[in-house]
Amino acid sequence: MRSPSPKPVAIVADSSAAIPAEAAAQHGIITVPLAFLLDGNLYHDGELSQAEFYRRLHSAEHIPSTTAPAPGEFLDAFRRAAQGGAREVLCLTLSSHFSGTHSAAQHAARLASTELPGLHVHVLETGGLAMTHGFAVLAAARAVQAGARLKAAAQAAREVGERAELIGVLDTMRYLAKSGRVPWIIHWAASLLRIKPVLAARAGAVRSIARVRTAGRAIEKMVQYLEARAGPPHELHVAVLHAAAPNGAATLAARIRERFSPAELLISECGAAMALHTGPGFLGIAFYSATGLRQPAATQPSKTRLERDVHRLEESLPPLPAPQPQPALIVLSGLPGSGKSHLARALQARYPLALLESDRLRRALFKRRIYTETENARLFAAAHELAGRLLSRGIAALCDATNLREVHRRGLYQIAERKGARLVLVQVTAPEEVVRARLADRAAGVDSSNASEAGPEVYESMRAGVEPIQHEHLVVDTSGDISAAVEAILRELEQAPV
Known part of the structure; x- marks a missing residue:
């Protein structure tokens, strides 16, 4: 008799993890x-814009403070997990030494045992801060995507949480002093001497390791610290953290990319609850080395589900083109309404490729589409796996999805590299008035050729999350005749290196 399919596992985490929104969505993480x-x-x-938050923080008359989420907010997250098909939930929180968040999650888990009797919830504190906590959460989510059950996912989070480190520099100690974390006399002395403290944290313990006077020296000190503790670059995972310091974060990320070429490099902006304590200008690095970490093995039933999903997606495709000696992977990136699908169809008419259009693939995989984090993670895990398999068979593939952040695009870069495929990356744009007109036509049913269900509200929510493309790419404006753009892409396909 066949064993029953494993119960899907959902990952829930508090927002102090500072995981970039697109990374959380890609890995199916529900954030409280x-x-x-x-x-x-x-x-x-996330309720206030960053600009509005810092304006209010600067002019605050009373000392601001953070507070843990109510148990009901965690319970709502557990309900969402159950609605998305989860039978188990791993809820990861920051250390109970820093917040009552862990206690609130435990209370919610007890409530869930009564309200959601078919759902098992396990609450675990990672011991981390910001992206040291975030990396533990990502490790658990990636383990689940690889097919791990709750116990193995929790172990992955523990192992990363124990080794992840954070180093950062405060532009001012004013906000830590306000929060009562350091005495005002220390803030006064540091301000008088124009000293910026460099702090390091691991497993919840925070210590001062240096004092610097300039931002440039702070960056140098952090890079030196990373170099001394990083381990092999191909095993290194790094996140650059900042609070209203995007230029400094970009500079620091560029230094890290140039010096280490890490396996993963994220840029994360501190949420308001963390920035209350750091104040604007904070810059930091969270990192860990994966050397020696055990990789959670996928259970056979989960492999079966991935195989089933990939098979279903491939069955939904029209007849595939003939194999080529050097297949290409074409990746489109752009907001809803930018014209990605229009460009994709024009390319498909001129070049032998398999068109992997995320909106149509979603329809093939899910009869009822609810656009949850879990659904997105399952869709893109299968779509990326299918792209890799097509390339292995010599079939060119075009990935038509928003791909707005490097964390999403990086997985496709890695697929092309592993398969020895030519990579052609295209940023698709159009003037805002054109995009809005297209979305209006789509909502009115005028454009029946487009499978996307994204409307103006989705466009607005995604627009703020666009990240510049770091890889060499083409830019195509689809508001006019795209013939010249198609020809340029075809030339790139012929010239692109393996």
Whole structure:
């Protein structure tokens, strides 16, 4: 008798993990926002724009403070997990030494045992701060995507949480002093001497390791610290953290990329609940080495589900083109309404390729589409696996999805590299008025050729999350005749190196 299919596992984490939104979506992570009090008003992470938050923080009359999410907010996250098909939930929180968040999650788990009797919830504190916590969460989510059950996913989170480190520099100690974390006399002395403290944290323990006077020296000190503790670059995972310091973060990320070429490099902006303590100008690095970490083995039933998903997606494709000696992987990146599908179809008419259009693949995989984090993770795991298999068979593939952040695009870069395929990356754009007109036509049913269900509200939510493409790429404006752009891409396909 065949063993039953494993129960899907959902990952829930609090927002202090500072995981970039697109990375959280890609890995199916459900995020519970921390809350904070600012001049008597209660807000949640992400509720205020960054500009508005820092404006209010600077002019605050009363000392701001953070507060743990209510148990009901974690319970809502557990409900979402159950609605998405999960039978088990691994809820990861920051250390109970820093917040009551862990206690709130435990309370919610007890409530869930009564309200959601078919759902098993396990709450675990990672012991980390910011992206040291975030990397533990990502490790668990990646283990689940590889087919691990809850116990193995929790072990992956523990192992990364124990070794992940954070180093950062505060532009000012004013906000730590306000929060009561350091005495005002230390803030006064540091301000008088124009000293910026460099802090390091591991497993919840924070210590001062240096004092610098300039941002340039701070970056140098952090890179030196990373170099001394990083291990092999191909095993190195790094996240650059910042609070209202995007230029400094970009500079630091460029230094790290040039010096280490790490396996993973993210840029993460601190949420409001963390920035209350760091203040604007904070810059830091979270990192860990994967050397020696055990890789959670996928259970056979989960492999079967991935195989089933990939098979279903391939069955939904039209007849595939003939294999080529050097197949290409074409990756489109652009907001809803930018014209990606229009360009993709034009390329398909001129070049032998398999068109992997995320909207049509989603329809093939899910009868009822709910666009949850879990659904997205399952879709893109299968779509990326299919792209890799097509390339292995010599069939060129075009990935038509938003691909707005490097964390999403990087997986496709790696597929092309592993398969020895030519990579052609295209950023698809159009003027905003053109995009809005297209979305309106789509909503009215005028454009029946487009399978996308994204409307103006999705466009607005995604627009703020666009990250510049770091890889060499083409830019195509689809508002006019795209014939010249198609010809340029075809030339690139012929010339692209393996």
